[in-house]
Amino acid sequence: MKAFILDRYRKKGALRFGDRQEPSPLPDDVVIAVRAAGLNQLDSKVRDGEFKLFLPYRMPLVLGHDVAGTVVRVGANVRRFQPGDEVYARPRDGRIGGFAEFIAVDEADVAHKPGNIGMEEAASLPLVALTAWQALVETATLKPGQKVLIHAGSGGVGTIAIQLAKHLGASVATTTSTANIDLVRSLGADVVIDYKTQAFEDVLSGYDVVLNSLDAKTLRKSLAVLKPGGKLISISGPPDPAFARTQRLNWGLRQVMRALSFGIRRKAKARRIDYSFLFMRADGEQLACIASLVEDGGIRPVLDRTFPFAQTNEAMAYLETGRAKGKVVVTLDDA
Numbered sequence: 001m002k003a004f005i006l007d008r009y010r011k012k013g014a015l016r017f018g019d020r021q022e023p024s025p026l027p028d029d030v031v032i033a034v035r036a037a038g039l040n041q042l043d044s045k046v047r048d049g050e051f052k053l054f055l056p057y058r059m060p061l062v063l064g065h066d067v068a069g070t071v072v073r074v075g076a077n078v079r080r081f082q083p084g085d086e087v088y089a090r091p092r093d094g095r096i097g098g099f100a101e102f103i104a105v106d107e108a109d110v111a112h113k114p115g116n117i118g119m120e121e122a123a124s125l126p127l128v129a130l131t132a133w134q135a136l137v138e139t140a141t142l143k144p145g146q147k148v149l150i151h152a153g154s155g156g157v158g159t160i161a162i163q164l165a166k167h168l169g170a171s172v173a174t175t176t177s178t179a180n181i182d183l184v185r186s187l188g189a190d191v192v193i194d195y196k197t198q199a200f201e202d203v204l205s206g207y208d209v210v211l212n213s214l215d216a217k218t219l220r221k222s223l224a225v226l227k228p229g230g231k232l233i234s235i236s237g238p239p240d241p242a243f244a245r246t247q248r249l250n251w252g253l254r255q256v257m258r259a260l261s262f263g264i265r266r267k268a269k270a271r272r273i274d275y276s277f278l279f280m281r282a283d284g285e286q287l288a289c290i291a292s293l294v295e296d297g298g299i300r301p302v303l304d305r306t307f308p309f310a311q312t313n314e315a316m317a318y319l320e321t322g323r324a325k326g327k328v329v330v331t332l333d334d335a
């Protein structure tokens with residue numbers, strides 16, 4: 001089969017378009033004929049070697065963390081899926097490989113694709129929707145009437161997080177640039193901060209939750225908008241000791257993560273704010289809940305651009321401009 005392959009970690013390095021053996025399923029796997037694959041900043045970060053200490057991959061590696069497609073084979077233990085099913089998935093860490101014609105995925109990471117959207121839209125959802133779910137439902141336990149600030153509302157995570165927070169009954173503020181104000185309003189944002197002309201920390205106060213996906217400066221400033229007892233959840237770092245424990249990292253790495261997050265944890269504690277770093281995980285059951293939400297109209301995918309599979313490197317470069325409005329997806333219909 002054809003795939004986009006990483007031969008060694010390299011900053012901004014192009015992926016090699018080459019041949020790989022078609023996967024056979026382990027007993028708990030489904031093999032998916034990929035029809036569309038979503039791109040994520042995580043693909044670029046893995047390629048650049050940024051995560052090699054706690055996500056050590058053996059080369060050559062097929063990148064790609066999001067897929068939608070049709071089941072073509074199932075392993076002996078699989079009960080929930082059969083050939084012909086239309087599914088979507090965020091394959092677990094260690095078993096990624098969506099930039100390929102086929103991928104074997106543990107059935108626990110897979111769900112039936114929402115029936116009211118196409119393959120491209122379905123492939124845009126898993127990683128960012130699971131991130132939003134794990135941040136707002138699991139970590140924040142967001143309640144109706146609470147106030148949440150979602151940074152970068154026009155991005156892959158932001159476009160879904162705004163809609164999920166509204167679905168949960170929260171009041172949502174978001175940051176974006178002038179050009180994307182209408183987009184984030186159309187997704188339900190109640191308060192829009194144009195970061196080109198306003199400083200969010202001067203405008204917002206008394207918030208229950210902040211979801212940060214931006215830099216360390218934004219993270220620090222976000223403390224000022226939270227009320228005591230509020231939650232600061234960051235998906236862009238710094239990693240904290242709790243994350244190191246769940247990843248079962250060695251003692252040395254645990255100390256590194258403790259040190260990296262020491263400053264923000266100390267500042268948060270002084271204000272009685274709970275800081276946590278979230279690194280999303282694969283979860284087929286949550287994806288099934290998200291599929292229901294999409295079918296009920298609670299969440300709609302936001303696609304910025306699709307590229308043909310052959311242009312996966314161009315699609316990566318586009319995503320890496322950091323200006324995407326929603327998601328970037330490659331389609332395999334022409335493969």
Ligand SMILES: NC(=O)c1ccc[n+]([C@@H]2O[C@H](COP(=O)([O-])OP(=O)(O)OC[C@H]3O[C@@H](n4cnc5c(N)ncnc54)[C@H](OP(=O)(O)O)[C@@H]3O)[C@@H](O)[C@H]2O)c1
Pocket residue numbers: 040041042045127128131151152153154155156157158175176177178179180195213214234235236278279280281319322323324325326
């Ligand atoms: N830890 C995890 O589990 C996890 C999961 C998912 C993502 N992430 C991380 O979260 C970050 C965001 O991911 P993503 O997929 O949402 O990225 P993305 O789709 O590439 O984000 C692009 C968006 O960010 C906006 N943006 C850029 N600078 C901004 C600023 N200063 N203020 C407000 N908005 C700004 C841009 O809007 P404008 O053009 O209007 O500026 C653009 O729409 C990445 O670092 C990613 O690696 C982590």
